[in-house]
Each structure stands twice: as C-alpha cells, then as structure tokens.
Amino acid sequence: MTQITGHIRKMTSALQDGQVTYQLPLDDQLLDLMPLIGEHLILEHSGNIHCQECGKKTKKSYSQGFCYPCMTKLAKCDMCIMKPETCHFDKGTCREPQWGEDNCFVPHYVYLANTTAIKVGITRHTQIPTRWIDQGANQALPIFKVSSRLQSGLVETALKEFISDKTNWRNMLKGKADSIDLKQRAHELIPQIEEKLSELQLRFGAEAVERLDADVVEIDYPVTEYPTKISSLNFDKTPRLGGTLLGIKGQYLYFDTGVINLRKFTSYEITAEY
Structure with a gap:
C-alpha cells in the first residue's frame, strides 16, 4: 500500500483530444488519479485544516480553503x-488594488x-x-x-x-x-x-x-460508471472515506460508496491510501 499525506488543493486537469485527465495536489506532491480509476482509494482526514493563504490552523475552511481573517481581507474572496x-474597483474600495x-x-x-x-x-x-x-x-x-x-x-x-x-x-x-x-x-x-x-x-x-x-x-470525462442516485461523502461527517474509484468529473470523485466534491475541502489535510 502507498500513502501520500498533504493538504488538498483543487484538482488540476488537462484536456487532450476531448479527454480530461486529472491530478490531485497534496501540498507539493501530485497524485496522478488516472491509474487509480477502477482501483481502491481511501482518503482519510487528519482533522487538520490550514489556511492556504497564511498557513494558520483553522477550525473551518472559508471560501474554499481560507481562515476567516484571510477570507475577509483577500480580494479573491470578495463578493x-x-x-x-x-x-x-472604481470606487477605490478594492481589498487589494494590485491583485485587482x-x-x-x-x-x-x-x-x-x-x-x-x-x-x-x-x-x-x-x-x-x-x-x-x-x-x-x-x-x-x-x-x-x-x-x-x-x-x-x-x-x-x-x-x-x-x-x-x-x-x-x-x-x-x-x-x-x-x-x-x-x-x-x-x-x-x-x-x-x-x-x-x-x-x-x-x-x-x-x-x-x-x-x-x-x-x-x-469534453469527455474519465467515468466508468455513473450513479443513478447521488450520495454525498463529507470529511466532516466521515473522516475516512473512499472505496473503488469509478471516475472523476468536474471536481468530484466517484466512488462505489458515493461522490465527494474535493474542492469543498480545500486545505483539509488528508492521507491518500492506494
């Protein structure tokens, strides 16, 4: 069994000849998900969430990966x-004019x-x-x-x-x-x-x-089997989840046990076992 530990970032994707391929960034590591489709994959949340901007530990992830103070001051998190x-911007109230x-x-x-x-x-x-x-x-x-x-x-x-x-x-x-x-x-x-x-x-x-x-x-996605009923998986309710990886679409992983929107859990520290 192989294990990789790191904080979730948005899955990276590439489109070639109409087909999408995916990798999952976990801190500075990239987990190639394509060879894992059809295989057993377990994702376990350690309980730690660290803001992707300042790195501080936070009890909750705001705006997909930020602590509350960063969420309130960063332009990328503004409404x-x-x-x-x-x-x-033209009113002079942009949170970060240079970023804008x-x-x-x-x-x-x-x-x-x-x-x-x-x-x-x-x-x-x-x-x-x-x-x-x-x-x-x-x-x-x-x-x-x-x-x-x-x-x-x-x-x-x-x-x-x-x-x-x-x-x-x-x-x-x-x-x-x-x-x-x-x-x-x-x-x-x-x-x-x-x-x-x-x-x-x-x-x-x-x-x-x-x-x-x-x-x-x-655009065609690497999905071997679509569900007839959607059952959502959630690290906050089930820290250890996964099963057979049936495919990927959008920012969702399809398991035989349900689907999970990984982007929702940006900055969560997990261990991937496969």
Missing part, C-alpha cells in the same frame, strides 16, 4: 468575484456551456478550458471576449435574463449531457441583448465587446 457585475489590476483587468470570456442544460458563464483567458472542466461541462463555446471582469459580468447579467448561470450538480453527476447546438443557441440569444451590448460599447468604448466565431469544445 465581486462571485458577482463580477458588482465590481467596486492583475486578475480583473485582463481579458475575460463570456461562454455558453452544456452541463446537462445550457448555461452562461465567464472566465479569465488563462482558465480556458479549466473553468469548463471544473463545472463538468460536456460542451462549451466562447461567444464574447472583453477586457475586464466587470465587463464580462455585465454581459453575463444581460444573458441571464434568458438562460441560467447555474449548474444542476446532481444532474451533472448522473451522466453525460445530451448534445446541444450551442452555436445555434448563441445565434438565437445574442440578438436579444443587442441593446445591452450597445450600452456597454457606449460606456466602455466601441471595442469593449468582441464577438467571437469559435468552435464548440467537446
């Missing part, structure tokens, strides 16, 4: 990250994705296709490119009047999404927000919103 249309400059005033994309139903989303240019994989999308199509996170949030808000920005995670975990003609849906949706797009161009400049003619990205 405007979840709702970019509420960006308050480096991460929010860079190219962002507005996209359509199929995670069992069509949804709209946004992501930084550096997070394509990672963002789509993390959401468990089987198809994705970037439709707009803008120059800031605020602008992407405003375009997304306009589109949210017609389609959701949420993923039904239970349905996503139950199987592969039926194919959707995302290009046709974009063709139908964009004319409905023309007025909003014109307003954004008046506010930010004629080049603020670039319409894209991209190809649909198809």
